[in-house]
Amino acid sequence: MTEQLTGLAQDRALLGRTSTAERVSDILRSRIAEGYFPPGTRLSEDGIGGALGVSRNTLREAFRLLTHERLLVHELNRGVFVRVLTVEDVEDIYRTRGLVECAVVRGLGDPPYVLDGLARAVEEGRRAVEGGDWNSLGTANIHFHRELVALAGSERTDELMRSVFAELRLAFHVVDDPRRLHEPYLERNQQILKALRTGDRAAAEAQLEIYLRDSLQRVIEVYRRRVGGEE
The missing domain is CATH 1.10.10.10 (Winged helix-like DNA-binding domain superfamily/Winged helix DNA-binding domain)
Structure with a gap:
Protein backbone atom coordinates (compact mmCIF):
# COMPACT_ATOMS: atom_id res chain seq x y z
CA MET A 1 0.00 0.00 0.00
CA ARG A 83 -14.28 -4.72 -6.38
CA VAL A 84 -13.62 -8.33 -7.37
CA LEU A 85 -15.47 -9.08 -10.60
CA THR A 86 -17.53 -12.16 -11.36
CA VAL A 87 -17.65 -14.11 -14.62
CA GLU A 88 -20.95 -12.37 -15.40
CA ASP A 89 -19.29 -8.97 -14.89
CA VAL A 90 -16.53 -9.85 -17.35
CA GLU A 91 -19.01 -11.06 -19.95
CA ASP A 92 -20.99 -7.84 -19.60
CA ILE A 93 -17.84 -5.70 -19.92
CA TYR A 94 -16.96 -7.38 -23.20
CA ARG A 95 -20.55 -7.13 -24.42
CA THR A 96 -20.39 -3.38 -23.80
CA ARG A 97 -17.01 -3.13 -25.49
CA GLY A 98 -18.32 -4.91 -28.57
CA LEU A 99 -21.35 -2.64 -28.81
CA VAL A 100 -19.37 0.57 -28.37
CA GLU A 101 -15.99 -0.05 -29.98
CA CYS A 102 -17.34 -1.70 -33.12
CA ALA A 103 -19.95 1.05 -33.50
CA VAL A 104 -17.20 3.67 -33.25
CA VAL A 105 -15.21 2.05 -36.06
CA ARG A 106 -18.33 1.54 -38.16
CA GLY A 107 -19.34 5.20 -37.81
CA LEU A 108 -15.99 6.82 -38.51
CA GLY A 109 -17.01 8.32 -41.83
CA ASP A 110 -14.61 8.99 -44.67
CA PRO A 111 -10.83 8.76 -44.19
CA PRO A 112 -8.26 9.99 -43.38
CA TYR A 113 -8.62 9.52 -39.62
CA VAL A 114 -6.60 11.12 -36.83
CA LEU A 115 -4.72 8.08 -35.57
CA ASP A 116 -1.86 9.62 -33.58
CA GLY A 117 -3.25 8.35 -30.26
CA LEU A 118 -3.56 4.80 -31.57
CA ALA A 119 -0.02 4.93 -32.94
CA ARG A 120 1.33 6.14 -29.59
CA ALA A 121 -0.42 3.29 -27.79
CA VAL A 122 1.06 0.73 -30.21
CA GLU A 123 4.52 2.19 -29.63
CA GLU A 124 3.92 2.07 -25.87
CA GLY A 125 3.09 -1.61 -26.26
CA ARG A 126 6.25 -2.26 -28.27
CA ARG A 127 8.39 -0.69 -25.54
CA ALA A 128 6.67 -2.82 -22.91
CA VAL A 129 7.38 -6.00 -24.89
CA GLU A 130 11.04 -5.02 -25.33
CA GLY A 131 11.29 -4.58 -21.58
CA GLY A 132 9.39 -7.78 -20.81
CA ASP A 133 6.87 -5.74 -18.82
CA TRP A 134 3.64 -7.61 -19.49
CA ASN A 135 1.48 -5.65 -17.06
CA SER A 136 2.53 -2.43 -18.80
CA LEU A 137 1.65 -4.10 -22.08
CA GLY A 138 -1.85 -4.64 -20.67
CA THR A 139 -2.00 -0.94 -19.81
CA ALA A 140 -0.86 -0.01 -23.32
CA ASN A 141 -3.56 -2.28 -24.71
CA ILE A 142 -6.21 -0.45 -22.69
CA HIS A 143 -4.78 2.87 -23.91
CA PHE A 144 -5.13 1.68 -27.49
CA HIS A 145 -8.81 0.90 -27.08
CA ARG A 146 -9.43 4.10 -25.16
CA GLU A 147 -7.92 6.03 -28.07
CA LEU A 148 -10.04 3.98 -30.47
CA VAL A 149 -13.19 5.04 -28.64
CA ALA A 150 -11.96 8.66 -28.66
CA LEU A 151 -12.14 8.63 -32.47
CA ALA A 152 -15.90 9.04 -32.07
CA GLY A 153 -15.32 12.54 -30.70
CA SER A 154 -17.99 11.99 -28.03
CA GLU A 155 -17.33 13.09 -24.44
CA ARG A 156 -20.25 10.97 -23.22
CA THR A 157 -18.88 7.85 -24.87
CA ASP A 158 -15.41 8.58 -23.50
CA GLU A 159 -16.85 8.96 -20.00
CA LEU A 160 -18.82 5.73 -20.25
CA MET A 161 -15.84 3.74 -21.44
CA ARG A 162 -13.43 5.16 -18.86
CA SER A 163 -15.31 3.21 -16.21
CA VAL A 164 -15.58 0.13 -18.43
CA PHE A 165 -11.83 0.10 -19.09
CA ALA A 166 -11.11 0.57 -15.38
CA GLU A 167 -13.31 -2.47 -14.66
CA LEU A 168 -11.47 -4.35 -17.39
CA ARG A 169 -8.21 -3.76 -15.57
CA LEU A 170 -9.72 -5.41 -12.49
CA ALA A 171 -10.38 -8.48 -14.64
CA PHE A 172 -6.79 -8.53 -15.89
CA HIS A 173 -5.50 -8.76 -12.30
CA VAL A 174 -6.94 -12.26 -11.98
CA VAL A 175 -4.94 -13.52 -14.96
CA ASP A 176 -1.96 -15.53 -13.76
CA ASP A 177 0.00 -15.31 -17.03
CA PRO A 178 -0.26 -11.71 -18.31
CA ARG A 179 2.19 -12.36 -21.14
CA ARG A 180 0.00 -15.10 -22.59
CA LEU A 181 -3.03 -12.83 -22.38
CA HIS A 182 -1.61 -9.56 -23.67
CA GLU A 183 1.25 -10.34 -26.07
CA PRO A 184 -0.88 -11.58 -29.02
CA TYR A 185 -2.95 -8.39 -28.99
CA LEU A 186 -0.07 -6.04 -29.76
CA GLU A 187 0.06 -7.45 -33.29
CA ARG A 188 -3.73 -7.30 -33.54
CA ASN A 189 -3.69 -3.65 -32.49
CA GLN A 190 -1.13 -3.02 -35.21
CA GLN A 191 -3.41 -4.70 -37.76
CA ILE A 192 -6.39 -2.57 -36.72
CA LEU A 193 -4.25 0.56 -36.95
CA LYS A 194 -2.99 -0.48 -40.39
CA ALA A 195 -6.54 -1.06 -41.66
CA LEU A 196 -7.65 2.36 -40.40
CA ARG A 197 -4.64 4.03 -41.99
CA THR A 198 -5.71 2.62 -45.34
CA GLY A 199 -9.29 3.74 -44.69
CA ASP A 200 -10.63 0.16 -44.56
CA ARG A 201 -13.21 0.45 -41.78
CA ALA A 202 -14.79 -2.91 -42.59
CA ALA A 203 -11.49 -4.75 -42.14
CA ALA A 204 -10.75 -2.87 -38.92
CA GLU A 205 -14.17 -3.74 -37.50
CA ALA A 206 -13.84 -7.41 -38.49
CA GLN A 207 -10.42 -7.61 -36.81
CA LEU A 208 -11.79 -5.88 -33.73
CA GLU A 209 -14.68 -8.33 -33.43
CA ILE A 210 -12.29 -11.30 -33.56
CA TYR A 211 -9.99 -9.57 -31.08
CA LEU A 212 -12.77 -9.03 -28.53
CA ARG A 213 -14.15 -12.54 -28.94
CA ASP A 214 -10.75 -14.17 -28.40
CA SER A 215 -9.86 -11.88 -25.50
CA LEU A 216 -13.13 -12.66 -23.73
CA GLN A 217 -12.56 -16.39 -24.18
CA ARG A 218 -9.08 -16.16 -22.66
CA VAL A 219 -10.15 -14.08 -19.67
CA ILE A 220 -13.24 -16.18 -18.97
CA GLU A 221 -11.16 -19.35 -19.05
CA VAL A 222 -8.97 -17.96 -16.27
CA TYR A 223 -11.95 -16.62 -14.32
CA ARG A 224 -13.79 -19.90 -14.29
CA ARG A 225 -10.68 -21.57 -12.96
CA ARG A 226 -9.60 -18.99 -10.35
CA VAL A 227 -12.72 -17.06 -9.32
CA GLY A 228 -15.77 -19.01 -10.41
CA GLY A 229 -19.22 -17.65 -11.12
CA GLU A 230 -20.13 -16.57 -7.61
CA GLU A 231 -19.04 -13.30 -6.04
Whole structure:
Protein backbone atom coordinates (compact mmCIF):
# COMPACT_ATOMS: atom_id res chain seq x y z
CA MET A 1 0.00 0.00 0.00
CA THR A 2 2.97 2.36 0.66
CA GLU A 3 3.95 2.41 -3.02
CA GLN A 4 0.40 3.17 -4.08
CA LEU A 5 0.16 6.06 -1.59
CA THR A 6 3.45 7.50 -2.85
CA GLY A 7 2.00 7.54 -6.36
CA LEU A 8 -1.15 9.25 -5.11
CA ALA A 9 0.91 11.90 -3.35
CA GLN A 10 2.43 12.75 -6.72
CA ASP A 11 -1.11 13.25 -8.06
CA ARG A 12 -1.88 15.75 -5.30
CA ALA A 13 -0.73 18.65 -7.48
CA LEU A 14 -3.53 17.84 -9.94
CA LEU A 15 -6.12 18.84 -7.39
CA GLY A 16 -5.01 22.42 -6.78
CA ARG A 17 -7.20 24.67 -4.72
CA THR A 18 -10.42 23.66 -6.43
CA SER A 19 -10.38 20.06 -5.20
CA THR A 20 -13.67 18.24 -5.65
CA ALA A 21 -14.87 14.71 -5.11
CA GLU A 22 -15.21 14.33 -8.87
CA ARG A 23 -11.55 15.15 -9.41
CA VAL A 24 -10.49 12.82 -6.61
CA SER A 25 -12.58 10.05 -8.17
CA ASP A 26 -10.91 10.76 -11.54
CA ILE A 27 -7.50 10.21 -9.96
CA LEU A 28 -8.54 7.03 -8.17
CA ARG A 29 -10.27 5.69 -11.28
CA SER A 30 -7.09 6.27 -13.29
CA ARG A 31 -5.00 4.57 -10.63
CA ILE A 32 -7.33 1.56 -10.64
CA ALA A 33 -7.18 1.45 -14.46
CA GLU A 34 -3.37 1.57 -14.34
CA GLY A 35 -3.30 -1.37 -11.94
CA TYR A 36 -2.11 0.38 -8.76
CA PHE A 37 -5.00 -0.98 -6.68
CA PRO A 38 -5.69 -4.68 -7.38
CA PRO A 39 -9.12 -6.25 -6.75
CA GLY A 40 -9.79 -6.85 -3.08
CA THR A 41 -7.53 -4.01 -1.91
CA ARG A 42 -8.88 -2.14 1.11
CA LEU A 43 -8.67 1.62 0.53
CA SER A 44 -7.55 3.48 3.63
CA GLU A 45 -9.36 6.78 4.18
CA ASP A 46 -6.51 8.15 6.28
CA GLY A 47 -3.78 7.00 3.91
CA ILE A 48 -5.40 8.13 0.66
CA GLY A 49 -6.82 11.32 2.17
CA GLY A 50 -3.39 12.23 3.52
CA ALA A 51 -1.65 11.42 0.24
CA LEU A 52 -4.04 13.62 -1.74
CA GLY A 53 -4.51 16.25 0.94
CA VAL A 54 -8.31 16.08 0.90
CA SER A 55 -10.90 15.94 3.64
CA ARG A 56 -12.54 12.74 4.81
CA ASN A 57 -15.91 13.94 3.50
CA THR A 58 -14.49 14.67 0.04
CA LEU A 59 -12.84 11.26 -0.09
CA ARG A 60 -16.00 9.49 1.02
CA GLU A 61 -17.96 11.21 -1.74
CA ALA A 62 -15.32 10.09 -4.24
CA PHE A 63 -15.65 6.54 -2.91
CA ARG A 64 -19.42 6.79 -3.33
CA LEU A 65 -19.05 7.87 -6.96
CA LEU A 66 -16.70 4.98 -7.74
CA THR A 67 -19.00 2.54 -5.94
CA HIS A 68 -21.78 3.72 -8.24
CA GLU A 69 -19.44 2.95 -11.17
CA ARG A 70 -18.98 -0.59 -9.80
CA LEU A 71 -15.26 -0.12 -9.19
CA LEU A 72 -15.49 -0.15 -5.39
CA VAL A 73 -17.66 -1.91 -2.81
CA HIS A 74 -18.47 -0.82 0.73
CA GLU A 75 -18.54 -3.62 3.29
CA LEU A 76 -20.27 -2.84 6.57
CA ASN A 77 -17.84 -2.47 9.49
CA ARG A 78 -14.92 -3.36 7.22
CA GLY A 79 -14.43 -0.42 4.88
CA VAL A 80 -14.16 0.24 1.16
CA PHE A 81 -12.55 -2.28 -1.19
CA VAL A 82 -11.65 -2.46 -4.85
CA ARG A 83 -14.28 -4.72 -6.38
CA VAL A 84 -13.62 -8.33 -7.37
CA LEU A 85 -15.47 -9.08 -10.60
CA THR A 86 -17.53 -12.16 -11.36
CA VAL A 87 -17.65 -14.11 -14.62
CA GLU A 88 -20.95 -12.37 -15.40
CA ASP A 89 -19.29 -8.97 -14.89
CA VAL A 90 -16.53 -9.85 -17.35
CA GLU A 91 -19.01 -11.06 -19.95
CA ASP A 92 -20.99 -7.84 -19.60
CA ILE A 93 -17.84 -5.70 -19.92
CA TYR A 94 -16.96 -7.38 -23.20
CA ARG A 95 -20.55 -7.13 -24.42
CA THR A 96 -20.39 -3.38 -23.80
CA ARG A 97 -17.01 -3.13 -25.49
CA GLY A 98 -18.32 -4.91 -28.57
CA LEU A 99 -21.35 -2.64 -28.81
CA VAL A 100 -19.37 0.57 -28.37
CA GLU A 101 -15.99 -0.05 -29.98
CA CYS A 102 -17.34 -1.70 -33.12
CA ALA A 103 -19.95 1.05 -33.50
CA VAL A 104 -17.20 3.67 -33.25
CA VAL A 105 -15.21 2.05 -36.06
CA ARG A 106 -18.33 1.54 -38.16
CA GLY A 107 -19.34 5.20 -37.81
CA LEU A 108 -15.99 6.82 -38.51
CA GLY A 109 -17.01 8.32 -41.83
CA ASP A 110 -14.61 8.99 -44.67
CA PRO A 111 -10.83 8.76 -44.19
CA PRO A 112 -8.26 9.99 -43.38
CA TYR A 113 -8.62 9.52 -39.62
CA VAL A 114 -6.60 11.12 -36.83
CA LEU A 115 -4.72 8.08 -35.57
CA ASP A 116 -1.86 9.62 -33.58
CA GLY A 117 -3.25 8.35 -30.26
CA LEU A 118 -3.56 4.80 -31.57
CA ALA A 119 -0.02 4.93 -32.94
CA ARG A 120 1.33 6.14 -29.59
CA ALA A 121 -0.42 3.29 -27.79
CA VAL A 122 1.06 0.73 -30.21
CA GLU A 123 4.52 2.19 -29.63
CA GLU A 124 3.92 2.07 -25.87
CA GLY A 125 3.09 -1.61 -26.26
CA ARG A 126 6.25 -2.26 -28.27
CA ARG A 127 8.39 -0.69 -25.54
CA ALA A 128 6.67 -2.82 -22.91
CA VAL A 129 7.38 -6.00 -24.89
CA GLU A 130 11.04 -5.02 -25.33
CA GLY A 131 11.29 -4.58 -21.58
CA GLY A 132 9.39 -7.78 -20.81
CA ASP A 133 6.87 -5.74 -18.82
CA TRP A 134 3.64 -7.61 -19.49
CA ASN A 135 1.48 -5.65 -17.06
CA SER A 136 2.53 -2.43 -18.80
CA LEU A 137 1.65 -4.10 -22.08
CA GLY A 138 -1.85 -4.64 -20.67
CA THR A 139 -2.00 -0.94 -19.81
CA ALA A 140 -0.86 -0.01 -23.32
CA ASN A 141 -3.56 -2.28 -24.71
CA ILE A 142 -6.21 -0.45 -22.69
CA HIS A 143 -4.78 2.87 -23.91
CA PHE A 144 -5.13 1.68 -27.49
CA HIS A 145 -8.81 0.90 -27.08
CA ARG A 146 -9.43 4.10 -25.16
CA GLU A 147 -7.92 6.03 -28.07
CA LEU A 148 -10.04 3.98 -30.47
CA VAL A 149 -13.19 5.04 -28.64
CA ALA A 150 -11.96 8.66 -28.66
CA LEU A 151 -12.14 8.63 -32.47
CA ALA A 152 -15.90 9.04 -32.07
CA GLY A 153 -15.32 12.54 -30.70
CA SER A 154 -17.99 11.99 -28.03
CA GLU A 155 -17.33 13.09 -24.44
CA ARG A 156 -20.25 10.97 -23.22
CA THR A 157 -18.88 7.85 -24.87
CA ASP A 158 -15.41 8.58 -23.50
CA GLU A 159 -16.85 8.96 -20.00
CA LEU A 160 -18.82 5.73 -20.25
CA MET A 161 -15.84 3.74 -21.44
CA ARG A 162 -13.43 5.16 -18.86
CA SER A 163 -15.31 3.21 -16.21
CA VAL A 164 -15.58 0.13 -18.43
CA PHE A 165 -11.83 0.10 -19.09
CA ALA A 166 -11.11 0.57 -15.38
CA GLU A 167 -13.31 -2.47 -14.66
CA LEU A 168 -11.47 -4.35 -17.39
CA ARG A 169 -8.21 -3.76 -15.57
CA LEU A 170 -9.72 -5.41 -12.49
CA ALA A 171 -10.38 -8.48 -14.64
CA PHE A 172 -6.79 -8.53 -15.89
CA HIS A 173 -5.50 -8.76 -12.30
CA VAL A 174 -6.94 -12.26 -11.98
CA VAL A 175 -4.94 -13.52 -14.96
CA ASP A 176 -1.96 -15.53 -13.76
CA ASP A 177 0.00 -15.31 -17.03
CA PRO A 178 -0.26 -11.71 -18.31
CA ARG A 179 2.19 -12.36 -21.14
CA ARG A 180 0.00 -15.10 -22.59
CA LEU A 181 -3.03 -12.83 -22.38
CA HIS A 182 -1.61 -9.56 -23.67
CA GLU A 183 1.25 -10.34 -26.07
CA PRO A 184 -0.88 -11.58 -29.02
CA TYR A 185 -2.95 -8.39 -28.99
CA LEU A 186 -0.07 -6.04 -29.76
CA GLU A 187 0.06 -7.45 -33.29
CA ARG A 188 -3.73 -7.30 -33.54
CA ASN A 189 -3.69 -3.65 -32.49
CA GLN A 190 -1.13 -3.02 -35.21
CA GLN A 191 -3.41 -4.70 -37.76
CA ILE A 192 -6.39 -2.57 -36.72
CA LEU A 193 -4.25 0.56 -36.95
CA LYS A 194 -2.99 -0.48 -40.39
CA ALA A 195 -6.54 -1.06 -41.66
CA LEU A 196 -7.65 2.36 -40.40
CA ARG A 197 -4.64 4.03 -41.99
CA THR A 198 -5.71 2.62 -45.34
CA GLY A 199 -9.29 3.74 -44.69
CA ASP A 200 -10.63 0.16 -44.56
CA ARG A 201 -13.21 0.45 -41.78
CA ALA A 202 -14.79 -2.91 -42.59
CA ALA A 203 -11.49 -4.75 -42.14
CA ALA A 204 -10.75 -2.87 -38.92
CA GLU A 205 -14.17 -3.74 -37.50
CA ALA A 206 -13.84 -7.41 -38.49
CA GLN A 207 -10.42 -7.61 -36.81
CA LEU A 208 -11.79 -5.88 -33.73
CA GLU A 209 -14.68 -8.33 -33.43
CA ILE A 210 -12.29 -11.30 -33.56
CA TYR A 211 -9.99 -9.57 -31.08
CA LEU A 212 -12.77 -9.03 -28.53
CA ARG A 213 -14.15 -12.54 -28.94
CA ASP A 214 -10.75 -14.17 -28.40
CA SER A 215 -9.86 -11.88 -25.50
CA LEU A 216 -13.13 -12.66 -23.73
CA GLN A 217 -12.56 -16.39 -24.18
CA ARG A 218 -9.08 -16.16 -22.66
CA VAL A 219 -10.15 -14.08 -19.67
CA ILE A 220 -13.24 -16.18 -18.97
CA GLU A 221 -11.16 -19.35 -19.05
CA VAL A 222 -8.97 -17.96 -16.27
CA TYR A 223 -11.95 -16.62 -14.32
CA ARG A 224 -13.79 -19.90 -14.29
CA ARG A 225 -10.68 -21.57 -12.96
CA ARG A 226 -9.60 -18.99 -10.35
CA VAL A 227 -12.72 -17.06 -9.32
CA GLY A 228 -15.77 -19.01 -10.41
CA GLY A 229 -19.22 -17.65 -11.12
CA GLU A 230 -20.13 -16.57 -7.61
CA GLU A 231 -19.04 -13.30 -6.04
